[in-house]
Amino acid sequence: MESWTxxxxxFSGRREVEKSLRKVKAMKQxxxxxxxxxxxxxxxxxxxxxxxVNEDSSKEKYYLLExxxxxxxxxxxxxxxxxxxxxxxxRYKRMQGKNVLHPMGWDAFGLPAENAAIEHGTHxxxxxxDNISAMKTxxxxxxxxxxxxxxxxxxxxxxxxxxxxxxxxxxxxxxAYKKRTHVNWCEKCQTVLANEQVEDGRCWRHSDQEVTxxxxxxxxxxxxxxxxxxxxxxxxLPGWPERVLTMQKNxxxxxxxxxxxxxxxxxxxTIEVFTTRQDTVxxxxxxxxxxxxxxxxxxxxxxxxESEVIAFIERTxxxxxxxxxxxxxxxxxxxxxxxxxxxxxxxxxxxxxANFVLFDYGTGAIMAVPTHDQRDFEFARKxxxxxxxxxxxxxxxxxxxxxxxxxxxxxxxxxxxxFNGMSNREAMESIADYLKTKGHGCKTINYRLRDWGISxxxxxxxxxxxxxxxxxxxxxxxxxxxxxVLPLQFQMRPNGxxxxxxxxxxxxxxxxxxxxxxxxxxxxxDTFVESSWYFDRYACSDYSHGPLDLERVSYWMPVDQxxxxxxxxxxxxxxxxxxxxxxxxxxxxxVREPFTNLLTQGMVCKEIExxxxxxxxxxxxxxxxxxxxxxxxxxxGGSLKMSKSKKNVVDPQDLIDKYGADTVRMFCLxxxxxxxxxxxxxxxxxxxxxxxxxxxxxxLDNAGQLVRADSRGGVQVSEVLSVLHRKTHxxxxxxxxxxxxxxxxxxxxxxxxxxxxxxxxxxxNRNSLDEPDWSIVKEAVETAVVxxxxxxxxxxxxxxxxxxxxxxxxxxxWPSYDPAALVEEKRLVVLxxxxxVRSRIEVPALLGxxxxxxxALADPRIxxxxxxxxxxxxVVVQKKLVNVVV
RNA sequence: GCGAGAGUGGCGGAACUGGUAGACGCGCUGGACUUAGGAUCCAGUGGCUAAACGCUGUGGGGGUUCGACUCCCCCCUCUCGCACCA
Numbered sequence: 001m002e003s004w005t006x007x008x009x010x011f012s013g014r015r016e017v018e019k020s021l022r023k024v025k026a027m028k029q030x031x032x033x034x035x036x037x038x039x040x041x042x043x044x045x046x047x048x049x050x051x052x053v054n055e056d057s058s059k060e061k062y063y064l065l066e067x068x069x070x071x072x073x074x075x076x077x078x079x080x081x082x083x084x085x086x087x088x089x090x091r092y093k094r095m096q097g098k099n100v101l102h103p104m105g106w107d108a109f110g111l112p113a114e115n116a117a118i119e120h121g122t123h124x125x126x127x128x129x130d131n132i133s134a135m136k137t138x139x140x141x142x143x144x145x146x147x148x149x150x151x152x153x154x155x156x157x158x159x160x161x162x163x164x165x166x167x168x169x170x171x172x173x174x175x176a177y178k179k180r181t182h183v184n185w186c187e188k189c190q191t192v193l194a195n196e197q198v199e200d201g202r203c204w205r206h207s208d209q210e211v212t213x214x215x216x217x218x219x220x221x222x223x224x225x226x227x228x229x230x231x232x233x234x235x236x237l238p239g240w241p242e243r244v245l246t247m248q249k250n251x252x253x254x255x256x257x258x259x260x261x262x263x264x265x266x267x268x269x270t271i272e273v274f275t276t277r278q279d280t281v282x283x284x285x286x287x288x289x290x291x292x293x294x295x296x297x298x299x300x301x302x303x304x305x306e307s308e309v310i311a312f313i314e315r316t317x318x319x320x321x322x323x324x325x326x327x328x329x330x331x332x333x334x335x336x337x338x339x340x341x342x343x344x345x346x347x348x349x350x351x352x353x354a355n356f357v358l359f360d361y362g363t364g365a366i367m368a369v370p371t372h373d374q375r376d377f378e379f380a381r382k383x384x385x386x387x388x389x390x391x392x393x394x395x396x397x398x399x400x401x402x403x404x405x406x407x408x409x410x411x412x413x414x415x416x417x418x419f420n421g422m423s424n425r426e427a428m429e430s431i432a433d434y435l436k437t438k439g440h441g442c443k444t445i446n447y448r449l450r451d452w453g454i455s456x457x458x459x460x461x462x463x464x465x466x467x468x469x470x471x472x473x474x475x476x477x478x479x480x481x482x483x484x485v486l487p488l489q490f491q492m493r494p495n496g497x498x499x500x501x502x503x504x505x506x507x508x509x510x511x512x513x514x515x516x517x518x519x520x521x522x523x524x525x526d527t528f529v530e531s532s533w534y535f536d537r538y539a540c541s542d543y544s545h546g547p548l549d550l551e552r553v554s555y556w557m558p559v560d561q562x563x564x565x566x567x568x569x570x571x572x573x574x575x576x577x578x579x580x581x582x583x584x585x586x587x588x589x590x591v592r593e594p595f596t597n598l599l600t601q602g603m604v605c606k607e608i609e610x611x612x613x614x615x616x617x618x619x620x621x622x623x624x625x626x627x628x629x630x631x632x633x634x635x636x637g638g639s640l641k642m643s644k645s646k647k648n649v650v651d652p653q654d655l656i657d658k659y660g661a662d663t664v665r666m667f668c669l670x671x672x673x674x675x676x677x678x679x680x681x682x683x684x685x686x687x688x689x690x691x692x693x694x695x696x697x698x699x700l701d702n703a704g705q706l707v708r709a710d711s712r713g714g715v716q717v718s719e720v721l722s723v724l725h726r727k728t729h730x731x732x733x734x735x736x737x738x739x740x741x742x743x744x745x746x747x748x749x750x751x752x753x754x755x756x757x758x759x760x761x762x763x764x765n766r767n768s769l770d771e772p773d774w775s776i777v778k779e780a781v782e783t784a785v786v787x788x789x790x791x792x793x794x795x796x797x798x799x800x801x802x803x804x805x806x807x808x809x810x811x812x813x814w815p816s817y818d819p820a821a822l823v824e825e826k827r828l829v830v831l832x833x834x835x836x837v838r839s840r841i842e843v844p845a846l847l848g849x850x851x852x853x854x855x856a857l858a859d860p861r862i863x864x865x866x867x868x869x870x871x872x873x874x875v876v877v878q879k880k881l882v883n884v885v886v
Numbered sequence: 887g888c889g890a891g892a893g894u895g896g897c898g899g900a901a902c903u904g905g906u907a908g909a910c911g912c913g914c915u916g917g918a919c920u921u922a923g924g925a926u927c928c929a930g931u932g933g934c935u936a937a938a939c940g941c942u943g944u945g946g947g948g949g950u951u952c953g954a955c956u957c958c959c960c961c962c963u964c965u966c967g968c969a970c971c972a
Contacts, residue, residue, distance in 0.1 A: 246889065250967080251968090253968095288972095326969090327887085357970090670911070672899065677965090683911095684898065831939095835905090840939070881953090884952085
């Protein structure tokens with residue numbers, strides 16, 4: 001109240017009011033208004049078609065790709081970070097003269113569309129296309145330099161028709177096949193999951209949903225055909241992070257061992273087991289089957305144990321797969337009532353069915369050697385099965401009755417007939433050879449990788465182009481009848497199931513072979529199929545004569561730099577590598593590896609806050625460290641990946657509205673190097689905004705002098721300006737190297753900040769600067785603007801224009817530094833005594849090491865620390881440091 | 887358990903092949919301008935100390951070296967991936 005009267009009284013005079021108004025008006029004109037600047041340049045870039053790119057054999061190509069998004073509704077911070085990193089590289093490479101392909105599209109099939117359709121009474125297609133349009137607007141608002149002419153959506157028939165063609169050709173080549181199997185079933189998704197999509201026994205997208213086993217007919221892609229090659233080629237991907245390669249190698253899981261055949265008693269059948277320890281075969285005292293194994297049901301038929309065994313199998317299969325095979329789960333099994341013969345000892349040994357044996361791995365049956373395998377040991381002890389030591393360690397004597405755990409180390413063979421006395425390592429080979437000559441088995445290589453099950457009982461996916469005919473059986477849809485269009489007139493079923501099996505207008509068809517009545521396949525493909533080749537299609541997304549225009553694809557592929565989240569380290573990347581090989585074999589591609597360099601960016605994290613009674617809290621629900629609902633003090637839960645459920649998300653749109661896209665881009669890059677997790681910090685965003693305001697003022701406050709000054713004046717200047725000149729070129733060097741060698745944008749930005757700080761210092765007394773001085777300042781300012789332009793392209797283009805240029809910085813060549821400008825006429829040399837800094841001196845740069853040493857030894861502070869002691873040694877480091885050892 | 891990565895101020899992070907530890911930013915402190923300041927500018931800011939290029943300091947302990955955040959050995963903690971794979 002009082003201050004208001006004061007205010008009005010003070011400004012009551014007319015002249016004062018007018019004066020202040022003029023001032024405000026002038027201030028407004030030069031104020032940095034991000035939205036205005038950004039919209040202006042986005043419109044201009046678009047009008048000029050600046051981001052469009054064509055194949056040009058005279059230029060070196062650079063294919064930069066970021067993982068395309070699922071159109072979930074709006075972009076999140078993870079997208080912003082991923083795409084900002086990509087955009088900086090794309091713009092940088094372009095300024096370096098490369099022909100850069102930088103496309104964007106939509107991974108548009110998938111479950112959330114179906115769920116949203118049910119929830120909101122809409123159609124998955126409408127929901128998806130609405131989301132695409134909303135997210136596209138947001139991506140454009142961020143100023144990313146995509147060539148939108150190449151945009152694709154995988155749910156469009158013009159995309160998935162080619163995928164259906166690939167499927168047919170894979171079917172012809174035996175790379176796609178159908179089989180009845182035990183599949184992972186997610187009740188929430190109402191569909192099958194691939195092994196890779198099961199995490200800890202739960203659905204990869206429903207962490208609260210346990211995956212169960214169901215028997216079902218499914219289509220598979222024979223990814224195992226390329227297992228060995230994909231494993232070997234891990235060595236040829238030096239541009240991939242080591243940990244991703246390790247995960248891929250582990251997933252393929254190659255192991256060397258042997259298949260051994262155990263003949264059954266009272267039957268002509270033999271049981272095959274896979275083992276990596278054929279050296280212990282003489283110690284195999286029983287045999288175990290996985291409950292799923294089809295042989296079990298046949299061999300127990302009519303036995304007194306039959307019903308008991310079947311009950312055990314059914315009970316075991318109902319259990320959660322993860323729990324059943326978890327390390328801490330007790331080993332359980334049941335005697336089948338049948339026996340087989342250990343082919344090397346000739347002994348009759350019992351056959352069990354056991355919960356811990358995996359049907360998916362090896363042959364689904366194992367020989368059990370309780371003395372030398374911990375699992376078998378536990379099982380044998382529980383069921384009172386015999387033990388026989390066949391490997392004796394050096395310097396100890398194992399006795400079966402006294403053993404408390406299996407001995408899994410090396411040693412000499414005992415109880416092993418002709419192999420007694422041999423080291424178990426040698427016996428690996430010898431026993432394998434022996435098995436082979438006797439016809440009992442052979443050496444083999446086993447992979448953990450299974451074929452890729454792609455059948456999904458879903459609506460919102462690409463139909464599998466197959467028809468079932470009573471007469472002709474399974475018949476592929478002829479290529480000229482593609483696409484099998486996913487009809488859009490159906491609604492989702494209320495329980496979430498696919499309408500396709502219930503819609504005769506879809507599944508009723510005629511057989512392409514005999515013309516008779518036939519039924520279409522109603523399963524659709526796993527959406528990972530679409531993302532396994534979208535990067536190829538970007539090269540020619542308008543091509544309509546086939547899936548890929550070989551000429552254009554060959555120009556662009558492989559992707560030079562792929563950028564995305566670590567969460568795709570196995571699934572998407574492995575499938576893409578498989579598809580690339582298959583398409584190469586089918587003649588569609590000339591490359592065998594899709595991605596030369598891979599950058600996996602870290603997650604965007606933020607501190608979570610929670611209340612003991614109200615759970616996770618949004619920031620606005622916390623006041624002074626207390627929950628606004630109940631007043632309890634809030635618990636800080638550490639920094640975790642942003643997620644809606646933890647209420648720690650930051651909506652990029654809010655930030656764009658408040659600070660502008662450039663600030664958001666800048667903070668994402670400045671907060672941490674890309675491969676590390678990014679810790680969100682609202683104050684840090686303000687810091688980024690502040691810096692942009694500083695550089696804005698630097699240019700606007702000095703616009704007159706800067707525009708008038710000569711570019712690159714080389715005249716002799718004052719001390720402070722020669723430092724600035726050097727700093728300018730040092731910064732060019734630093735920024736170029738940081739981007740080029742390691743994508744460390746945080747340090748690149750930091751060094752431009754230093755340059756700006758230095759420039760501000762140099763013009764502190766701007767009235768004393770003369771013409772040549774201003775040309776040095778101009779060089780510094782322009783360099784800062786150019787170097788920063790890949791990071792914050794809008795403000796830089798605006799400043800560039802203010803500085804008197806016409807073109808967008810995207811078309812300006814990346815600057816190179818002048819090595820001569822880096823040379824310093826003086827150098828700071830650190831003087832140490834016994835490794836401790838005791839003094840610093842400035843010496844002329846031309847001075848030799850010997851002279852520097854002399855000066856150092858004469859330095860009063862150094863003399864003081866040497867004192868009475870004698871100098872033992874003096875180390876001189878190339879004009880940088882002198883260490884005197886006493 | 888196995889594999890990979892990481893531990894640096896109050897915080898995010900620098901220090902690239904061993905050579906001034908803490909660039910840059912945030913925060914904080916003091917000051918300037920201002921009716922006001924959550925705007926802007928200036929100065930300071932690892933700890934200890936009255937102060938210093940004095941001591942101390944990069945998870946802990948040892949080692950190599952004239953010199954170690956950096957290399958080697960042992961230990962601790964955290965993150966991620968894999969995990970009964972026969």
